[in-house]
Amino acid sequence: MPEIELPDRTCQPNLTSYEEARATYRVDVPERFNPTIDIVERWAQEAPDDLALISLGPEGETIAEHTSAQLADAGRRMARALLAQGVGKGDPVFIMLPRVPAWYAAMLGVIRIGAVPMPGTNQLTSRDIAYRFKTADSVAAITDAAGAEKIDAIDEPLSTLRVKIAWDAGGRDGWLDLDTLMDDAAEGDLPDSPTAATDPLILFFTSGTVSYPKMVIQPASYGLGHVSTARFWHDLRPGDRHWTVTDTGWAKAAWGGLFGQWHERATVVQVALGKPDADTIMRIIREARITSFCAPPTLYRLLVQTDLAKHDLSVLRHCTSAGEPLNPEVIRAWKDGTGGLTVYDGYGQSETTCLVANYRSVPVRPGSMGLPVPGWTVDVLDDEGARAADDTVGNIAVQVTDPRPVGLFTEYHRDPGANAKAFRDGWYYTGDKAWRDLDGYIWFEGRDDDVITSSAYRIGPFEVESALIEHPSVQEAAVVGKDDPKRTQIVCAFVVLAAGFEAGDDLAAELQDHTKNLTAPYKYPREIHFVDDLPKTVSGKIRRTELRDRLKGQ
Numbered sequence: 001m002p003e004i005e006l007p008d009r010t011c012q013p014n015l016t017s018y019e020e021a022r023a024t025y026r027v028d029v030p031e032r033f034n035p036t037i038d039i040v041e042r043w044a045q046e047a048p049d050d051l052a053l054i055s056l057g058p059e060g061e062t063i064a065e066h067t068s069a070q071l072a073d074a075g076r077r078m079a080r081a082l083l084a085q086g087v088g089k090g091d092p093v094f095i096m097l098p099r100v101p102a103w104y105a106a107m108l109g110v111i112r113i114g115a116v117p118m119p120g121t122n123q124l125t126s127r128d129i130a131y132r133f134k135t136a137d138s139v140a141a142i143t144d145a146a147g148a149e150k151i152d153a154i155d156e157p158l159s160t161l162r163v164k165i166a167w168d169a170g171g172r173d174g175w176l177d178l179d180t181l182m183d184d185a186a187e188g189d190l191p192d193s194p195t196a197a198t199d200p201l202i203l204f205f206t207s208g209t210v211s212y213p214k215m216v217i218q219p220a221s222y223g224l225g226h227v228s229t230a231r232f233w234h235d236l237r238p239g240d241r242h243w244t245v246t247d248t249g250w251a252k253a254a255w256g257g258l259f260g261q262w263h264e265r266a267t268v269v270q271v272a273l274g275k276p277d278a279d280t281i282m283r284i285i286r287e288a289r290i291t292s293f294c295a296p297p298t299l300y301r302l303l304v305q306t307d308l309a310k311h312d313l314s315v316l317r318h319c320t321s322a323g324e325p326l327n328p329e330v331i332r333a334w335k336d337g338t339g340g341l342t343v344y345d346g347y348g349q350s351e352t353t354c355l356v357a358n359y360r361s362v363p364v365r366p367g368s369m370g371l372p373v374p375g376w377t378v379d380v381l382d383d384e385g386a387r388a389a390d391d392t393v394g395n396i397a398v399q400v401t402d403p404r405p406v407g408l409f410t411e412y413h414r415d416p417g418a419n420a421k422a423f424r425d426g427w428y429y430t431g432d433k434a435w436r437d438l439d440g441y442i443w444f445e446g447r448d449d450d451v452i453t454s455s456a457y458r459i460g461p462f463e464v465e466s467a468l469i470e471h472p473s474v475q476e477a478a479v480v481g482k483d484d485p486k487r488t489q490i491v492c493a494f495v496v497l498a499a500g501f502e503a504g505d506d507l508a509a510e511l512q513d514h515t516k517n518l519t520a521p522y523k524y525p526r527e528i529h530f531v532d533d534l535p536k537t538v539s540g541k542i543r544r545t546e547l548r549d550r551l552k553g554q
Helices: 018-024 035-046 068-084 101-112 126-136 145-152 178-183 222-233 252-257 259-263 278-287 297-303 328-337 416-422 461-469 505-518 544-551
Strands: 051-056 062-067 092-096 116-119 140-144 163-167 200-205 215-219 241-244 267-271 292-295 318-321 343-348 354-357 378-381 394-399 427-436 442-447 452-454 457-459 474-484 488-497 527-530
Touching (some): 062 068, 092 126, 101 178, 145 163, 215 222, 297 474, 416 427, 461 474, 461 488
Parallel strands (some): 092 116, 241 267
Antiparallel strands (some): 200 215, 427 442, 452 457
16 A cells, blocks of 8 residues: 555644534535535545545455545446436435445445435345335345345345345346446436435434334435544544444444545545454554544454554554443553553444544543534433433433434434434434533433333443453453342343453352442342353344343243
8 A cells, every 4th residue: 555644643633622613513514415426526526536445355455445536436337327227316225235345336326316225234134134125115235145145035025126236246147247237337427416415315224222123314414414423533634544343234334434534535444354353453453554443342342352562553543432332441451552542432323423422632531422522412301301410310312403413314214103202392312321420521321221220229231331341351241130029120240251261150259349349339230141242233232132031030
């Protein structure tokens, strides 16, 4: 890869004054807006040779590099190919591809014509895919050989599916070849302004930690919503190389690998990682000259288990995390092992862009999600809709202003009950619990369904999990409530041990005492279950509902 001039770790942050940014940051959304045209193609016109996308293989080897002009051309070719197959504005298009350049061509091309991409992770089963097709009435599928096999294995009619496109599938029967379609679509007209800012842009399926995934419709203006994500939280500027470790099927891929980063003229790096390996990840950061790195807490917990000091991370200047709260002990271990790099935690959902975050110019309080992102009004409300008192657990809610916050979803598609529950009295209720301290920092407690009620106490799982992780024997922990006739619920912990430790009653008692010393005594886990791994959604979030099910009847 060519050498690039990099800003050092002490460079001035984009957000120099939090108060000023809160007061002045605005996003001007034009009436007609299409992110492929107005961000990617505009960049290609203004700076066609800028490096926009780097695609790396499992070991960090370069698969492809795309300038802004090449990326825009790939999107246009895909757009023409889809139009030629009868796919048009408003049509839902299922996209399930690994971390390869074809995913970007597919996403940009679908958006370019006003069709609606439905990203799906490659971990989906045939049953998962059938559910998505039936609930969204998808008219087209773009996938690889493995995905085509899953779709062909569905044993029920998919009445709306009429176009099947496969990448790298070797001429599979009944499927059109993606590369051939794009080669044949080099020339041709395309609509100049296919979408209004309020038209559907993308359809996400929520991760479904408790129930079946809901369909989240984001409008075209969502492409501008992640400007604040990239500018303030990722702290990006032109020339940066940003790597968000994510599957292409998650909303996190849009958070860290689509329009916000390109609006700021930063290069997106995608890596076709296999099973995460700490040494491989550290080497890729060094060799690919990653300046901005974002990973889920699960991965940071893995990385701090290795000898961080042996890796040269001098190129890296900014680190972020989201998906679930990052435990304070992990933040400390990362900072100590990397020569002072802080992990800046952030919070948001498929329904939003980044809502709450930590920033370089604001003191970090480890364990806190931080402060609301400029452009959003986020607060903690009680169950009656009033502002909760400081230090009191309540509902994380977003004010639905006029004009509507840029990055807030339009609706839960075809689910009026969920919409009525989420949108009330001028607020969007996220379904998450938190408390606000005296200085406005917000501290995550858990999903509404995850908060534990024990002897009239309300206990958030995150605090107990963070205490457990501070013990050297614990690599990961998940805490849930178990029904109890005396206390309503008791706190139960599922623990994955670090290498070199063995499960046993003595260690369980030691962990219980350790937790009592770090939290209020009533919060300690009265049961500890040692497990090899924790059940997670396809987006990496712990499925506490599954853990609760394991405890039923015990």
